[in-house]
Amino acid sequence: MAKKFPIGAHLAITLAWIVISLYMIFLYAPQELTMGEVQRIFYIHFSLAMTALFAYGFVFVGSIGYLWKRSKATDDFAFACAEVGFVFCCGVLVTGPLWAKPVWGIWWTWDARLTSTFILWLLYIAYLMLRAYVTNPGRTESLSAVVGTLGFITSIVDYMAIRWWRTQHPQPVIGGGPSSGLDPRMWATVFVTWGAFLCLFFYLVRVRIGIARVRREVSRLRQQWA
Amino acid sequence: MRAVWTIFVKDLRVEWRTRETAVSMVVFGILVIFLFNFSFNTGREETLRMLPGLLWIAFAFAGVLGFNRSFAAERENGCLEAVTLAPIDPGSIFVGKLLANLVFLGFAEAVMVFVAALWYNFSFVPALGAFAAITFLGTLGYAALGTIFGAVAANTRMREVMLPALQFPVAFWILVLASDACSDALRGADWKVVWGGIERVAGVSLVFTVASFLLFEYVLEE
Amino acid sequence: MVNKFLFAAYALVWIIFMVYAWSLSRRQARLLKKLEDLKAKTPEGKH
Numbered sequence: 001m002a003k004k005f006p007i008g009a010h011l012a013i014t015l016a017w018i019v020i021s022l023y024m025i026f027l028y029a030p031q032e033l034t035m036g037e038v039q040r041i042f043y044i045h046f047s048l049a050m051t052a053l054f055a056y057g058f059v060f061v062g063s064i065g066y067l068w069k070r071s072k073a074t075d076d077f078a079f080a081c082a083e084v085g086f087v088f089c090c091g092v093l094v095t096g097p098l099w100a101k102p103v104w105g106i107w108w109t110w111d112a113r114l115t116s117t118f119i120l121w122l123l124y125i126a127y128l129m130l131r132a133y134v135t136n137p138g139r140t141e142s143l144s145a146v147v148g149t150l151g152f153i154t155s156i157v158d159y160m161a162i163r164w165w166r167t168q169h170p171q172p173v174i175g176g177g178p179s180s181g182l183d184p185r186m187w188a189t190v191f192v193t194w195g196a197f198l199c200l201f202f203y204l205v206r207v208r209i210g211i212a213r214v215r216r217e218v219s220r221l222r223q224q225w226a
Numbered sequence: 227m228r229a230v231w232t233i234f235v236k237d238l239r240v241e242w243r244t245r246e247t248a249v250s251m252v253v254f255g256i257l258v259i260f261l262f263n264f265s266f267n268t269g270r271e272e273t274l275r276m277l278p279g280l281l282w283i284a285f286a287f288a289g290v291l292g293f294n295r296s297f298a299a300e301r302e303n304g305c306l307e308a309v310t311l312a313p314i315d316p317g318s319i320f321v322g323k324l325l326a327n328l329v330f331l332g333f334a335e336a337v338m339v340f341v342a343a344l345w346y347n348f349s350f351v352p353a354l355g356a357f358a359a360i361t362f363l364g365t366l367g368y369a370a371l372g373t374i375f376g377a378v379a380a381n382t383r384m385r386e387v388m389l390p391a392l393q394f395p396v397a398f399w400i401l402v403l404a405s406d407a408c409s410d411a412l413r414g415a416d417w418k419v420v421w422g423g424i425e426r427v428a429g430v431s432l433v434f435t436v437a438s439f440l441l442f443e444y445v446l447e448e
Numbered sequence: 449m450v451n452k453f454l455f456a457a458y459a460l461v462w463i464i465f466m467v468y469a470w471s472l473s474r475r476q477a478r479l480l481k482k483l484e485d486l487k488a489k490t491p492e493g494k495h
Contacts, residue, residue, distance in 0.1 A: 014353035037450070041457040048461070067444055087468045091461050098457040129391050133382040143378050146441045147392060150371070153437050154396045157430055162400045164426070200465075207472050214479045221486040 007206055014203045017196040021189070029189040039101045043189055045095040047197040048088050049117065055085025055201065056120060056155055059127065063148030066141055072216065073209075078148055079131060080208035084201055086124040092117055098169040112162040119158055125152040233322025238329065240299065240410050247295045251334040255288035256341050263345065274348060278408035281342060282401050285365070288334045289327075290390050293372035296327055297380040307309045316443035320373060324435075327376075329371040335361060355365040356411035356420050360427055364404030367431025371397050376436040401435065 025043045032039035062078025065071070096114065097107040108114065130147050134140045241247055262280050266273070339361075343350055350357055371393055381389040407423025 038454050041450070041454055044458070044461055084468075089466060091464055094460050094464065095457045098453045098460075102453045103453070119395050119398055122391075123336060126392045126395055129388060130378065130382065133384050133388055135383050136381055140380050141445045142447060143381055146374070146378060146444050150374075150396055150434075150437060153433065154398070157399050157433060161403065161426075161430070183481055204468070204472070207476070211472065211476050211479060214476070214483060216484060218482050221483070221490070225489070 005212075007203070009201075010181060010203045010206065014196070014199045017199050018191075021193040021196040023190055026191040029030040029186050030183055032186075032207050035103050038099060041095055043193045044197070045092065045099055046190060047194040048091040048095060049203050050194055051197050052060035052085050052089040052092055052117075053155075054119065054198075055081050055088060056123065057150060059085065059148045061154075063145035066145045067149070072141075075206070076209045077143070078144065078211040079212065080205045082124060082127045082131075082148070083206045083208055085202075086121075086128060088197075088201065089117070089121045089124055093121060111167050116155075116162055120155060123154060229318035229342070230322045230325070233314075233350040234325045234330055237296070237323065237326035237409055241326070241330065247292050248330050248333055251288040251330060252337045254291050255284045255304045255338040258284040258287055259338060259342055259421070270295075272347065275348060275409070275413075277342065277348065278412060281338065282364070282405040282408070284338055285331070285335050285361075286368070286394070286397070286401055288338070289331050289365075289368055289372055289426075290393055292330050292334070292368075293327060293376040294379070294386055294389050296323065296330075296373075297376040298385070300380065317439060318448045319446065320439055321426070323376075324370055324373045327373055328365060331365055331369055331372075332362075335365065338384045350412070353411045353414065356424065357408055359424055360404055360407045360411060363424065363427045363431050364400055364407075367400045367427075368397050369432045370431075370435035370438040371400075374442055374445060377442070381445075398432070400427070400430055403430055 007009070022042070025040050029040070029043070031037060033079045058081040059078050062076075064072035064080060067077060100109075102105050127144065127147055131140065131144055134143060252431075257278060262283075263273075266276070268276070339350060342348070372389075375389055375396075378392065379385040382388045384436040402427050404425070407420065407427050410423050411420045
């Protein structure tokens with residue numbers, strides 16, 4: 001893939017795409033009637049959230065791929081997606097309350113969606129902590145793959161349990177907004193912005209995988225010396 | 227099958243000699259319940275509504291304590307490597323350790339329930355069947371996760387922190403659904419509602435138990 | 449004046465990504481330098 005799509009071009013396209021998105025967010029999309037200017041946070045909040053969610057799915061794909069094929073490439077991919085996904089998830093938790101406070105008057109609530117997002121954040125932390133603290137270097141990949149798999153199963157269970165929970169418990173009226181009555185220009189903006197963030201995500205993952213490879217090369221050379 | 231029994235009995239026997247794990251789990255659990263009593267300034271009505279949640283929090287913390295110790299001992303004595311080298315399939319090791327963890331946690335839970343019944347003047351007897359079923363199923367899933375994460379954490383530097391960090395986000399729904407179901411059972415809800423709760427806990431616990439069983443070999447290998 | 453929440457949200461997201469990008473670039477630079485050092489050692493001296 002790297003040969004077909006040079007990373008420099010990837011970066012250029014990402015930056016251009018982001019600029020286009022920003023233009024659409026601030027100059028093209030109309031202002032929302034009830035929420036006002038603050039609603040423009042939604043475009044990046046949504047993009048960050050969807051990407052963070054998918055990212056954990058990629059962590060799972062990489063983890064299962066590693067357990068099956070034992071290739072370093074799949075492990076690199078899993079780790080990179082976890083790290084970058086975590087950054088995106090932090091972005092979600094930052095933009096969410098900043099949007100919620102002016103619009104709904106509260107910073108946070110334990111409604112279904114927010115609770116899942118927080119759990120997802122914890123799952124990222126669990127994975128990254130494991131990566132940082134494993135003492136035996138030969139075990140890291142397998143152990144992480146196991147955790148990545150269980151974490152992904154958790155997010156599936158989470159999704160289903162929350163759908164059930166919603167039918168049982170009265171939900172605070174929050175976040176009902178995004179898909180209700182969006183102007184087509186807003187939809188276009190949503191998709192363009194989401195695309196930009198996905199592009200950014202994959203760019204960062206590629207850089208991160210590159211670092212993993214160099215690190216392995218360094219260890220290999222060091223061992224030659226030892 | 228014999229391997230499962232061997233490992234299970236070994237863990238029980240080791241524990242019987244020192245009784246460290248079971249005692250610390252019980253003491254810790256009771257302390258949690260005790261502290262909760264003073265954290266909230268509520269009347270009896272509200273306290274009773276919070277009781278199932280409180281119990282499950284106590285179970286959760288006691289459990290993590292127990293799972294940590296269960297693998298810490300193995301690690302210290304190099305038993306983990308020995309067991310891995312022995313011609314026992316990882317599945318059997320998992321089940322053996324899971325059963326041991328279940329016994330320890332189950333025992334601790336029983337004591338905690340007894341103490342809670344005493345302190346809150348609350349009788350669990352009317353709903354005992356449902357309560358016991360929910361608690362068993364929830365503990366099964368929880369212990370399965372604790373067993374595999376205990377083994378994972380045993381390979382890390384900060385294992386006392388690593389295990390809870392892994393366990394709590396993943397086991398979250400087992401705890402919440404179990405607590406919710408117990409709440410329904412204890413307040414004498416319609417049996418259909420309670421049965422729904424049992425089914426949900428069973429479903430989620432089963433998913434995690436099977437997943438942990440299948441993934442365990444990857445934790446032990448090498 | 450721009451809505452302060454809107455500004456904060458975009459500013460913080462920008463900062464988060466900049467910090468991460470900086471962390472990546474620092475790691476990369478350090479590793480590449482180490483790689484160069486190790487490669488330079490290999491042809492000379494070592495059997």
